Each structure stands twice: as structure tokens, then as C-alpha cells.
Amino acid sequence: MDESLDPELFKALADPTRAALVACIAKCGRGCSVGEVAECCAVDLSVVSRHLALLARAGVLESEREGRTVRYRVRYREVTTALRALADAFDQCCPDGGCGGASC
Amino acid sequence: MDESLDPELFKALADPTRAALVACIAKCGRGCSVGEVAECCAVDLSVVSRHLALLARAGVLESEREGRTVRYRVRYREVTTALRALADAFDQCCPDGGCGGASC
DNA sequence: TGCATATTTGCATTATGACGCAAATACGCA
DNA sequence: TGCGTATTTGCGTCATAATGCAAATATGCA
Numbered sequence: 001m002d003e004s005l006d007p008e009l010f011k012a013l014a015d016p017t018r019a020a021l022v023a024c025i026a027k028c029g030r031g032c033s034v035g036e037v038a039e040c041c042a043v044d045l046s047v048v049s050r051h052l053a054l055l056a057r058a059g060v061l062e063s064e065r066e067g068r069t070v071r072y073r074v075r076y077r078e079v080t081t082a083l084r085a086l087a088d089a090f091d092q093c094c095p096d097g098g099c100g101g102a103s104c
Numbered sequence: 105m106d107e108s109l110d111p112e113l114f115k116a117l118a119d120p121t122r123a124a125l126v127a128c129i130a131k132c133g134r135g136c137s138v139g140e141v142a143e144c145c146a147v148d149l150s151v152v153s154r155h156l157a158l159l160a161r162a163g164v165l166e167s168e169r170e171g172r173t174v175r176y177r178v179r180y181r182e183v184t185t186a187l188r189a190l191a192d193a194f195d196q197c198c199p200d201g202g203c204g205g206a207s208c
Numbered sequence: 209t210g211c212a213t214a215t216t217t218g219c220a221t222t223a224t225g226a227c228g229c230a231a232a233t234a235c236g237c238a
Numbered sequence: 239t240g241c242g243t244a245t246t247t248g249c250g251t252c253a254t255a256a257t258g259c260a261a262a263t264a265t266g267c268a
Binding site for chain 2: 002014016019022026079084087090091094
């Protein structure tokens with residue numbers, strides 16, 4: 001539970017602007033350049049750059065340089081694994097999902 | 105995706121103190137009073153009270169008054185459903201998990 | 209090299225949120 | 239009602255982080 005409940009992942013997704021950026025890249029389904037991602041929200045390009053770097057540090061995105069551009073991609077497997085692990089950890093605290101287990 | 109990627113839920117879990125409180129209540133497996141929860145971390149009781157109220161507003165916890173005490177419980181079903189829905193939404197953006205789908 | 213494009217970084221400003229203390233409120237009980 | 243316990247709320251302070259602008263850096267190309 002404590003390991004699955006990593007505040008860093010949630011901090012990364014807690015900001016509305018960052019959430020929009022992640023959704024933008026995820027829906028795009030491919031690697032997106034900083035400039036492309038910046039078009040989907042109203043903040044300055046430099047702000048987008050900082051948000052993407054933060055999301056990469058948090059493990060939500062990964063980046064790769066292609067010439068002058070940097071492409072950011074969603075780390076699907078890592079993110080979904082972390083989310084499901086947390087869901088499983090909650091389930092283990094209340095196995096039957098209705099809080100009618102031995103400890104309830 | 106956009107609905108599943110609700111910043112409110114993540115904001116609630118993004119703070120280390122709040123994460124500890126949620127873990128405390130979850131591991132406890134039953135409803136806990138504010139005072140009980142406050143024993144598991146170093147912050148003031150009033151801070152705990154505020155955090156629990158915030159978590160309840162975010163849908164992570166639910167509260168019920170029992171006489172003088174207020175018991176907070178984890179909304180297991182809602183939380184796990186939200187987490188898995190988000191994981192599923194990510195999967196739909198990249199079905200095979202290796203980013204080799206139609207859009208990749 | 210010199211220039212154009214893409215991204216990052218430095219810096220100041222502003223907004224948000226966590227925290228503790230004290231006071232207020234809610235409730236049960238005598 | 240009056241008292242004690244549990245919780246919430248008001249308020250000031252402090253830390254963190256979001257933002258925009260300008261400057262710096264990185265890269266490709268003529």
C-alpha cells in the first residue's frame with residue numbers, strides 16, 4: 001500500500017495543465033514534440049517544456065531527441081501498472097469490495 | 105480519458121501527509137476517528153481534520169458522525185474503480201501496451 | 209561559419225496550499 | 239443548563255510551485 005501510494009506519481013498528475021498535456025499525448029497515441037503539445041493548451045511554450053520534463057522525471061512520460069525536436073511519449077505500461085497496483089492494494093485492505101470482510 | 109484523468113483525485117493523493125492518512129485508514133480496514141488517524145502522523149489534529157475533509161470532498165473517503173466522533177472510511181469501490189478506469193483509458197490509447205497499435 | 213528553428217533555463221511575480229495556534233462549534237452526559 | 243471531549247474553522251505565516259518573458263542552448267542546414 002505505502003509503496004503503491006507514491007505521492008510523486010500523483011503530484012505529477014495533480015495539476016490540471018499537466019493532466020491536459022498527458023491526455024493530449026495519450027490520445028495522440030504517438031510521440032509528440034513540445035511545440036505540438038503546447039498547441040493543446042493556453043500556457044507558454046516554456047511552461048509546457050517544464051511540465052513535460054517534470055512528467056518525465058515522475059515516470060509518466062519518456063523523451064527522445066530527434067534532431068531539433070524532442071518527442072515525449074506516454075509510458076503506458078509503467079503508468080497502468082502503477083495504477084492497477086494501487087487499486088489492488090486497496091482491494092487487499094477490503095477484499096470483497098463491500099467492506100464486509102473480516103476486519104469490517 | 106479526460107474524465108478519468110480527474111486532477112481532483114490526484115490532488116487529494118499528491119500530498120505525502122494525506123497519502124499517509126489514507127494508507128493508515130485503509131490498512132486499519134475500518135472507520136477511524138479523526139483523533140485515531142492523527143496518531144499516525146506528526147501534524148496537528150486540526151491539520152488532519154482538514155486533510156480528511158478534503159479527501160472526503162475528493163471522493164476518496166466518506167464520513168459518518170457517531171456521537172461526538174466522526175468516522176472516516178475509504179471508499180474502496182469508488183477509488184479502485186477510478187484508478188482502473190484510468191488505466192483502461194490509457195490502454196485504449198495503446199492497446200497492445202507496446203505502442204504498436206493502429207495509431208502508432 | 210552563419211542563420212533559423214526547437215527546446216531549455218534564469219529570474220521575478222503571483223497563486224496555491226500546508227501548517228499551527230487559538231477560538232468556535234457539535235455532541236453526550238450529569 | 240453546565241461541563242468535558244471531539245471536531246471544525248478563522249487567521250496569519252511560510253514553503254512550494256505555476257506562469258510569462260527574455261536569454262541561453264541545441265541542432266540542422268545552406
